Amino acid sequence: MKILIVEDEFELAESIESYFKQEGYVCEHAPNLKIAIEKVSVYEYDCIILDINLPEGSGLSALEALGNKKESTGTLILSANQLLDDRIDGLNRGADDYLTKPFHLAELNARVKSIIRRKQHKGSNEININEIKINLDSKQVFINEEEVRLTKKEYELLLFFISNKNRVLTKNSICEYIYGDFIDQLDSFDFIYSHIKNLRKKLISAGCEDYLNTIYGVGYNFKISS
Amino acid sequence: MRLINKLNIYFLISLLVILVAGTYVQYLYVSARVDKRVQKTLIKEKKLLVKQILDKEKVEGFKLYKTEESEVQLSEEQSVLKNEFIKQFFFDEDEDEYVKYMVLKCRVKANNHFYDMVIKKPLLQANDLISSIIYSLFIILLILFAIYMLLNRFVYKKLLAPFYTTLEKLRKYDLEAGEKISFSEKSSTYEFNFLNAELNDMTSKIYKYFDNHKMFSENAAHELQTPLSVIKSKAELLLQARNFEDDDIENIDTILSSVDRISRINSSLVILSKIENHDFSLDTEIPLNPLFKVSLNHLNVIAEDRGINIDFVENDKFNLKINEEWAYILVNNLLKNAVRHNIENGWIKITINKDSFVVENSGFELDDKPTNYFKRFIKGSKTGSTGLGLAIIKDICTKTNLDVEYTSIRKEHRISITKLD
Numbered sequence: 001m002k003i004l005i006v007e008d009e010f011e012l013a014e015s016i017e018s019y020f021k022q023e024g025y026v027c028e029h030a031p032n033l034k035i036a037i038e039k040v041s042v043y044e045y046d047c048i049i050l051d052i053n054l055p056e057g058s059g060l061s062a063l064e065a066l067g068n069k070k071e072s073t074g075t076l077i078l079s080a081n082q083l084l085d086d087r088i089d090g091l092n093r094g095a096d097d098y099l100t101k102p103f104h105l106a107e108l109n110a111r112v113k114s115i116i117r118r119k120q121h122k123g124s125n126e127i128n129i130n131e132i133k134i135n136l137d138s139k140q141v142f143i144n145e146e147e148v149r150l151t152k153k154e155y156e157l158l159l160f161f162i163s164n165k166n167r168v169l170t171k172n173s174i175c176e177y178i179y180g181d182f183i184d185q186l187d188s189f190d191f192i193y194s195h196i197k198n199l200r201k202k203l204i205s206a207g208c209e210d211y212l213n214t215i216y217g218v219g220y221n222f223k224i225s226s
Numbered sequence: 227m228r229l230i231n232k233l234n235i236y237f238l239i240s241l242l243v244i245l246v247a248g249t250y251v252q253y254l255y256v257s258a259r260v261d262k263r264v265q266k267t268l269i270k271e272k273k274l275l276v277k278q279i280l281d282k283e284k285v286e287g288f289k290l291y292k293t294e295e296s297e298v299q300l301s302e303e304q305s306v307l308k309n310e311f312i313k314q315f316f317f318d319e320d321e322d323e324y325v326k327y328m329v330l331k332c333r334v335k336a337n338n339h340f341y342d343m344v345i346k347k348p349l350l351q352a353n354d355l356i357s358s359i360i361y362s363l364f365i366i367l368l369i370l371f372a373i374y375m376l377l378n379r380f381v382y383k384k385l386l387a388p389f390y391t392t393l394e395k396l397r398k399y400d401l402e403a404g405e406k407i408s409f410s411e412k413s414s415t416y417e418f419n420f421l422n423a424e425l426n427d428m429t430s431k432i433y434k435y436f437d438n439h440k441m442f443s444e445n446a447a448h449e450l451q452t453p454l455s456v457i458k459s460k461a462e463l464l465l466q467a468r469n470f471e472d473d474d475i476e477n478i479d480t481i482l483s484s485v486d487r488i489s490r491i492n493s494s495l496v497i498l499s500k501i502e503n504h505d506f507s508l509d510t511e512i513p514l515n516p517l518f519k520v521s522l523n524h525l526n527v528i529a530e531d532r533g534i535n536i537d538f539v540e541n542d543k544f545n546l547k548i549n550e551e552w553a554y555i556l557v558n559n560l561l562k563n564a565v566r567h568n569i570e571n572g573w574i575k576i577t578i579n580k581d582s583f584v585v586e587n588s589g590f591e592l593d594d595k596p597t598n599y600f601k602r603f604i605k606g607s608k609t610g611s612t613g614l615g616l617a618i619i620k621d622i623c624t625k626t627n628l629d630v631e632y633t634s635i636r637k638e639h640r641i642s643i644t645k646l647d
Contacts, residue, residue, distance in 0.1 A: 015459030
């Protein structure tokens with residue numbers, strides 16, 4: 001998988017690169033629009049992470065400049081602007097997703113993966129890890145080919161854990177992934193906690209190994225090696 | 227105290243001073259004139275007496291002549307004495323008081339005889355003089371003062387009119403409202419033109435600093451987002467390093483959640499300063515009802531977890547001339563607030579009417595007056611919130627001519643927003 005990070009803030013680009021490299025992705029960094037356009041015209045990327053607050057002006061025009069890219073390339077917009085306008089504008093101009101700064105790398109990772117999956121699924125759109133199989137179209141989960149019925153939130157949580165497997169996931173990042181910008185306080189984690197507890201119970205009773213490790217006071221780590 | 231009254235008092239005091247000093251000066255002047263006059267009369271009288279002596283001496287030997295006011299007698303001295311004037315008091319039996327006289331003493335020579343001569347004339351009584359001076363001066367000054375007061379009424383009102391116009395403008399001025407004032411009225415009075423010019427100068431400086439300040443907070447808050455993103459991403463990367471103790475991981479997590487908090491406060495500040503700094507395009511009306519539905523959709527994810535029952539009553543369409551962005555923020559903040567400060571298994575009721583909408587919800591009892599929560603950084607005892615949510619709602623409402631009212635009866639909260647015109 002190949003990802004292009006268009007971001008003028010070097011340190012931030014490096015963090016993203018470092019996180020995605022651990023996922024086994026190939027990352028390239030374009031500090032400005034000119035380099036980004038050059039790169040896009042030469043190479044093929046699975047996903048472009050585009051900061052639209054570039055010093056050369058609104059990155060939304062960048063979105064258009066990159067618009068000639070291949071159909072299979074996804075785009076995720078990063079913006080420091082929380083206001084609605086950019087978001088709607090960006091999505092209207094062909095971006096696949098939108099994330100506001102500052103964001104959790106885990107969430108960026110999950111969203112990029114989801115974009116790539118959506119863009120590239122040919123035929124079956126499935127995730128297979130050991131005994132777990134997830135059908136992304138029908139949103140069904142199978143353990144050892146046996147279907148496990150999950151609620152919408154349990155399903156989302158499982159997807160988030162698998163997208164960020166072998167990572168430390170903080171309560172905050174999990175909350176934000178599930179509740180979006182509606183989470184402003186930690187006590188909402190109590191509810192997330194009960195969802196996670198239920199998910200774990202369902203998976204174990206279906207014969208799945210307990211991959212979910214609790215990191216006391218911090219969050220979880222979904223430890224799995226395929 | 228009004229300027230006119232102050233002037234009147236000063237004028238009155240100076241009139242009193244003039245009255246006292248004027249009386250004294252007048253008294254000195256008039257009495258000096260009277261003295262001169264009397265002295266001249268005395269000298270005339272003296273000449274008359276000398277003539278009489280000469281006449282009488284031819285007939286008989288003249289020894290003594292005495293009347294009430296003059297006394298002439300033969301002198302033993304053989305020399306002439308010049309005129310000498312003395313002021314002296316004599317008791318007047320008719321008036322039963324001492325009366326001041328001008329006395330002329332001299333020695334004259336007539337037909338080889340020397341005569342001592344004393345002639346006196348009464349002077350004007352000092353207290354009579356003073357009282358008549360005071361009386362006349364007082365009347366003059368009284369008339370002056372009356373004229374002055376009358377003039378005050380008409381002239382000063384006209385003269386000070388530009389000044390009061392300026393004052394009224396200053397009184398009505400509200401910097402926050404963003405309107406600019408200029409003191410452009412020309413008057414024929416130098417000072418008022420000067421004042422207006424200085425005020426223009428000063429207000430334009432204030433605008434400049436105010437604008438700078440506003441832009442500064444907006445830019446500062448905006449610029450903070452990127453470094454915050456960097457901190458957040460680096461801390462997250464640290465979290466993934468494998469050789470950490472549990473304590474270290476917990477510390478990093480604390481850093482992360484603190485950064486989250488800063489960035490939430492910061493993004494609220496960005497919104498607040500944007501509301502203050504920019505005009506909303508208010509030309510087109512947009513319906514708020516669909517925005518409520520969109521927002522409720524997002525909210526349901528968390529509301530269903532918390533067992534909050536949401537009742538959405540649409541009596542009518544609420545249309546508002548507002549930029550869609552701000553409308554979204556307004557609705558979103560209201561509903562977020564209702565969920566955030568709710569209790570488990572609580573309720574929210576949203577009612578939309580033609581000219582108003584109401585958000586009611588269950589929650590906790592307030593520690594403070596409801597209106598105080600519109601101030602920035604005032605929040606309930608729950609730690610998670612930024613204390614800026616209601617401030618944002620209030621600011622948007624003020625900008626779009628909406629009245630926002632927050633009431634709370636024990637554990638029930640009600641925010642109603644009504645169109646003002």
